[in-house]
Amino acid sequence: MIIGSHVNFGKEQLLGAVKQTISYDANTFMFYTGAPQNSIRKEINEDLTNEAFKLMKENGIDLKNVVCHAPYIINLANKDNVDSWDFSIDFLKKEIMRIEKLGVGFIVVHPGNYLKLDVNVALQNISDAINKILCEDTNVMFLLETMAGKGTECGRNMEEIKTILDKVLLKDKVGVCIDTCHLNDSGVDLNNFEEYLEKFDKMIGLDKLKCVHVNDSKNECGSHKDRHANLGYGTIGFEVLMNVVYHEKLKNVPKILETPWILEYPPYKLEIEMIKKRKFNSSLEEDLKKLFIETN
Ligand code: ZN
Numbered sequence: 001m002i003i004g005s006h007v008n009f010g011k012e013q014l015l016g017a018v019k020q021t022i023s024y025d026a027n028t029f030m031f032y033t034g035a036p037q038n039s040i041r042k043e044i045n046e047d048l049t050n051e052a053f054k055l056m057k058e059n060g061i062d063l064k065n066v067v068c069h070a071p072y073i074i075n076l077a078n079k080d081n082v083d084s085w086d087f088s089i090d091f092l093k094k095e096i097m098r099i100e101k102l103g104v105g106f107i108v109v110h111p112g113n114y115l116k117l118d119v120n121v122a123l124q125n126i127s128d129a130i131n132k133i134l135c136e137d138t139n140v141m142f143l144l145e146t147m148a149g150k151g152t153e154c155g156r157n158m159e160e161i162k163t164i165l166d167k168v169l170l171k172d173k174v175g176v177c178i179d180t181c182h183l184n185d186s187g188v189d190l191n192n193f194e195e196y197l198e199k200f201d202k203m204i205g206l207d208k209l210k211c212v213h214v215n216d217s218k219n220e221c222g223s224h225k226d227r228h229a230n231l232g233y234g235t236i237g238f239e240v241l242m243n244v245v246y247h248e249k250l251k252n253v254p255k256i257l258e259t260p261w262i263l264e265y266p267p268y269k270l271e272i273e274m275i276k277k278r279k280f281n282s283s284l285e286e287d288l289k290k291l292f293i294e295t296n
C-alpha cells in the first residue's frame with residue numbers, strides 16, 4: 001500500500017519531510033512548500049534536496065507518489081477579481097516550477113470559491129486558469145480535490161469536477177484527488193463507495209483518480225462542513241474507511257492522512273499502524289502520549 005500523511009516542509013525542507021515520513025513508517029507523503037494559509041515561499045535548497053533524495057532511495061520512497069498541496073488562499077474561480085485570479089495563476093505556475101525541481105509527482109489544488117459569481121461561470125474560470133497554468137512541458141500532474149461544499153466551494157460534486165476537467169486542453173496533465181471527509185460532508189454515503197467508484201469511472205474515468213485523502217469526519221453526511229477527524233473517531237467509521245483504503249481498484253493510488261493532531265502530537269504513526277493492521281485503536285490518545293514520552 002502507498003500510504004503517508006501530511007508532513008511539514010520546514011527549515012530542512014524536503015529532507016525534514018522525508019525524516020518525518022520515515023518516523024511514521026510511511027512510504028509517501030504530502031507537504032505544503034510553506035504555510036497552507038499564505039503564499040510566502042522560500043527557494044528550494046539543493047543540498048537539502050539531494051540529501052532527501054538519498055534518504056528516500058534508502059527507504060524506498062518513490063518521488064512519483066509524493067504530493068504537494070497548494071495553499072488554500074489561491075482562488076482560480078473568481079476571474080472578476082482580476083488581481084487575485086492573476087496572482088493565483090502566477091503562484092501556481094511558480095509553485096509547479098519549484099516542485100518540478102524536487103521531482104514530485106502531483107500537486108493537489110482546491111478548485112476555488114465561486115463567491116458571488118454564477119457557478120457555471122466560476123467553473124469555466126477554473127478551466128481557463130488551468131489552461132494558463134499548464135503547458136506541454138509540465139511534468140507535475142495537476143489534481144483537483146473533491147470538496148465538502150462549504151460556503152461557495154466549487155468541486156462539491158462529481159459533475160462540477162467533470163465540467164472543469166472537460167474544458168482542460170492538456171488532459172493527460174490533470175486528474176482528481178478524492179477526500180473521504182469531503183465526500184462524506186458533500187453528501188456521498190461512503191457505505192456505497194463501490195457505487196461512487198462506478199459512477200466516477202463512467203463520468204471521469206478511474207485512471208484519473210490519482211490520490212486519496214483519508215480522513216474521518218466530525219460531521220454528518222451532507223453537512224457541508226469539512227472538519228477532519230481521526231480514523232474511526234468520526235461519523236464515517238473505521239471499517240468504511242478501510243474499504244476505501246483497501247479497495248482493489250485503488251491499489252496503486254497514494255493514500256494521504258490529513259487527520260488532526262491530538263494534543264500537540266501528530267497521530268500518523270499510530271493511524272498508519274491501524275491501517276496496516278486493519279484494526280481500530282480505541283486508545284489513540286493514550287498510546288500517542290506514551291509514544292512521544294518514550295521517544296523524547
Ligand atoms: Zn485539500
Ligand code: FE
Nearest residue numbers: 145179213258
Ligand atoms: Fe484533503
Ligand code: FE
Nearest residue numbers: 181182226228
Ligand atoms: Fe478538508
